[in-house]
Amino acid sequence: MTGNLNDRSRQILKAIIENYIATAEPVGSRTITRQQGVNLSPASVRNVMSELEELGLLSSPHTSAGRVPTDRAYRFYVNTLLKVGSVSDDHEEQLLERLPLQGGDASRILRETSRMLSSLSRYAGIVLAPRFTENVLRHLEFVKLGGKRLLAILVTEHGIVHNKLVEVQEEISSEELVRMSNYLNTLLQGLPMTEVRRRLIEQMQSDKITCDALLDRALRLSKQALAETEADLFIEGQATFFNQPEFSDTARMKEIFRAFEEKGQLLELLDRSLAADGIQIFIGSETNLAPGGMSVITSVYRSGARKLGVIGIIGPTRMGYASVIPIVDYTARLVSRLLHSGEQRLPAVM
Amino acid sequence: MTGNLNDRSRQILKAIIENYIATAEPVGSRTITRQQGVNLSPASVRNVMSELEELGLLSSPHTSAGRVPTDRAYRFYVNTLLKVGSVSDDHEEQLLERLPLQGGDASRILRETSRMLSSLSRYAGIVLAPRFTENVLRHLEFVKLGGKRLLAILVTEHGIVHNKLVEVQEEISSEELVRMSNYLNTLLQGLPMTEVRRRLIEQMQSDKITCDALLDRALRLSKQALAETEADLFIEGQATFFNQPEFSDTARMKEIFRAFEEKGQLLELLDRSLAADGIQIFIGSETNLAPGGMSVITSVYRSGARKLGVIGIIGPTRMGYASVIPIVDYTARLVSRLLHSGEQRLPAVM
DNA sequence: GTTTGGCACTCCAGATTCAGGAGTGCCAAC
DNA sequence: GTTGGCACTCCTGAATCTGGAGTGCCAAAC
Incomplete structure (x- = not known):
């Protein structure tokens, strides 16, 4: 149903989403026209926005505010509009330098992975240790x-x-x-x-x-x-949520931190990721987490053919998908190599 | 210098502190007179309050608000005014029931201790695992x-x-x-x-x-x-800080959670506790933690003569000291017994 | 001399009002 | 199909106002 969007609509939707990701403010028609590459009047943009709203891709907080992307829009964005690049040189360098800990046993590496994910993405990093x-x-x-x-x-x-x-x-x-x-x-x-x-x-x-x-x-x-042990889940960088204006509400924050402490829902989500494979993206309500407005990006790390666990990032739906996805992807592959027996030493190339 | 306080002043100070602990609102003279056992007019109470303020035990947020206890007042309170009872039957029961985990190795017990401390006190529970x-x-x-x-x-x-x-x-x-x-x-x-x-x-x-x-x-x-490993510190129940009205400020919360994630300052504090012995109470600025307005109550747990680590609670300065102190004390002693080799089974009496 | 009632004063909190601005929707003209 | 114009909506922040809670001080009462 979103397939029948023409190029112009897509371009505008993309611009709105990226603008909203950057500013956290509802985006108005005028802002879009100022965007380089768009040679339309605000009125025309408004027409398009109106269509997009009818398609359930945009919503307006109130009559005279700009538009905000819906979960569905983000979904369309990551599926179709976004072309994911590779991880930045700087990030790659940091990972290669800090992750292969000297004498680091697996749990240390995993904990550090969680920290790295958070520090690179500026969101919270999550790591599910291998299920026993x-x-x-x-x-x-x-x-x-x-x-x-x-x-x-x-x-x-x-x-x-x-x-x-x-x-x-x-x-x-x-x-x-x-x-x-x-x-x-x-x-x-x-x-x-x-x-x-x-x-x-x-x-x-x-x-x-x-x-x-x-x-x-x-x-x-x-x-x-051999009795089942509880799953080990590292979450690092929770405090980054305080930087997001959409979570300035205390009640909201409380819910989020409660969810982090309980871990149950998050574990369920990560189990789903583990069952699947490769990069998984859960947007807003797709996460099934009680506090809405959050997205989770995960990837499985493995040893050879065997899946070991899941790493990922959790942040607001309004997340910098373009940069986060490569980080998660690259990190998962790096962790896989580090844990793969006999390859403790830093791999020369990926 | 606070020794020359007469009985009435002490009684009033105590009432103010306990009222403030319960309500988080500055306490006015009228509130005190309504307190059972105080048969004075508001005017008289005001005179006393004025003295207490000069002694640095009270402060007023502004001219026409009530009074708020200072760190010094809390210190005087726990040193002199507060008579600490023993842990409540209900709390004791819960601890005895939930802490001696079946087949729980030491780290599981310690983690659960942290949870219990939080759930009983309604503040955050902290446990420093034995230094390797x-x-x-x-x-x-x-x-x-x-x-x-x-x-x-x-x-x-x-x-x-x-x-x-x-x-x-x-x-x-x-x-x-x-x-x-x-x-x-x-x-x-x-x-x-x-x-x-x-x-x-x-x-x-x-x-x-x-x-x-x-x-x-x-x-x-x-x-x-044998190389030194990083200290293991469990903090559970951080979300309880969201319940405290004095931390409704987002910037403040952010500082607090950052401190929890970094752990450094907290570790320093706990090391001090470990060096000392028995129940330790750190009030407000005494904690040396960057985000002010917090108090920490700790106790050492041990195996026989050897000190193993520290358990405790961290919460707002405006803390229910009367109930928290016995909880920490009792829990520390219980953990000591549980970890003391050969006494895994539930002790009949403390 | 301690206690108390009275009173003027302060200051906050919340409600109300107001103006400005950003944005929309629609329509008619291009 | 695109655009400029225009009326309309609604939020935001500033300014104002009012009631209430509380204080400090003083003089009278105990």
């Missing part, structure tokens, strides 16, 4: 903490460490622990977590094991240790 | 991640896990790793980190070691893995 269950197990270890408490430590392929406390009925000696560890690592190393779980159950039912009380116990403990 | 260097080493492990990358995993006495990526010059076989691990654990287990560091250096200089290339390497790797 989506990973390949590298190493499993039980450490005695004292008494009957064991700390189960699981290390994934990419060096992400999860730990969980388990309690045992009777104390286990260090020697037994070592035997358990060896057995479990032999059994499970290199398997994806989903497979690990399957294998554990399978093994528990096998005859060999039911005879060996210790190994049986090992299996049960591992199963406990 | 202040801890006793329970276990040290190297996991091969692929290529020449090793993940060093250090577990402290209280089940807090730190990990750090280290790179080696040449690949190390699994057998060698095991040997290294055994050697290091025998050498270092049960030592406080400061001691660990010392022992490593000592050992590196010993003759036996220089002969054994592998062990020498193990020592060097451990030293890398």
Whole structure:
């Protein structure tokens, strides 16, 4: 339905959107005529604006204000009008310099990624750490903490460490622990977590094991240790929302920060991004976030063929899509390379 | 100098402070007279208020507004006027129910503590995790991640896990790793980190070691893995600041959230708390935080004689000290017990 | 001498009014 | 189809006004 827009209408819509993104003020017909490349009178522009409003692409806060783009307009803008360039040299340089942290384990890199995303985009950066269950197990270890408490430590392929406390009925000696560890690592190393779980159950039912009380116990403990952990979500640069005039309203801000603290809705959104692939753009109401007026741009990072997690940016709908999209895209690819085992060192070219 | 306040002045000051805490509005003389227990005319109260203002305990926003307590008044209030009760039954119950997480490792407990502090106090909860260097080493492990990358995993006495990526010059076989691990654990287990560091250096200089290339390497790797990590600070419930009328100003809010994101100043404050002991109260400018008008109440949690970290609450200077102080105090003691090794189970009595 | 009622004074908060300006919509002319 | 003109709308910010809450001070009462 927006396909039947002629060139002129598109040009004007684009100008309005970009103007609004830059100023946060409703855009009037006169402002557009002053735009270079538009040789029309304000009256003509008004005619076009009027059509665009009927198409649901523009709305006016009140009779005598200018026009403001609707979510739909932004959607049309990113789908059709916007040609996304590549990341700026300066941004690229900053990323390449600051992201490959010396001796940075995966979680440090991810946290820093979140900061970088925020600092480059001037919006808030979000990073969803790899879902534990989506990973390949590298190493499993039980450490005695004292008494009957064991700390189960699981290390994934990419060096992400999860730990969980388990309690045992009777104390286990260090020697037994070592035997358990060896057995479990032999059994499970290199398997994806989903497979690990399957294998554990399978093994528990096998005859060999039911005879060996210790190994049986090992299996049960591992199963406990595998219990789902809450997803790790980093959000950095929330304070950038204070810079946006459309959020000067305190009630609005409160809603936003509440949403950030609860994380639930955001996680749901990021899960959707993870299920999809590549760059995802959610505009305004498409985000399903309770506080409206926000957009989210995400991209999946991966290790080879396996998707690991999601990085992205959250900001006002009135967002500088043109610059943010390449940042998210480039960063996701960089993170993928940094986490891909054996490529810790800075890649020469992308 | 505030010692020469007579009973009546104290009573009035107390009433003003508590009224202001409850309403966030400047308190007038008439409001005080309505207070039960005060049988004075507004005029008399005004005389007293005038004295209190001269003593620097009250200030008036403008001629015809009521009075507002100064930082100094709050200080006098918590030092002298306030008699701190114990935590309410309801709060106690909630803490005992929700804090001893099933299978919760230390970091989960600490994060949950932060949430609980916020939810009980209605301000923001802060938790400084144990400084890595202040801890006793329970276990040290190297996991091969692929290529020449090793993940060093250090577990402290209280089940807090730190990990750090280290790179080696040449690949190390699994057998060698095991040997290294055994050697290091025998050498270092049960030592406080400061001691660990010392022992490593000592050992590196010993003759036996220089002969054994592998062990020498193990020592060097451990030293890398021990490098200082950034302090872990949880702040939960930042959104509560939106409920405080004195922070309805956007510029102010922005400053506050920036301070939370940067954490530096807050860490400094918490370090001071850790150096001291027991309940610490920082009022307004005493916090040295850039955004003024905030107070912080902290308490140290410990394991036996060793201080581990700090928990606390941050909110507006106009804070319900009477209820917050017992919350912080009780929670700190509860956390201490939960983390004290071997006492994971819920203690029957405090 | 402490307490109190009275009174003039101050100053804020909110309502009201007003003028200017930016923008629109429509129409008739080009 | 495009444009200039014009009446109309509605927001914004400044200015004004009023009522109320509160103070400070003084003289009278206790």
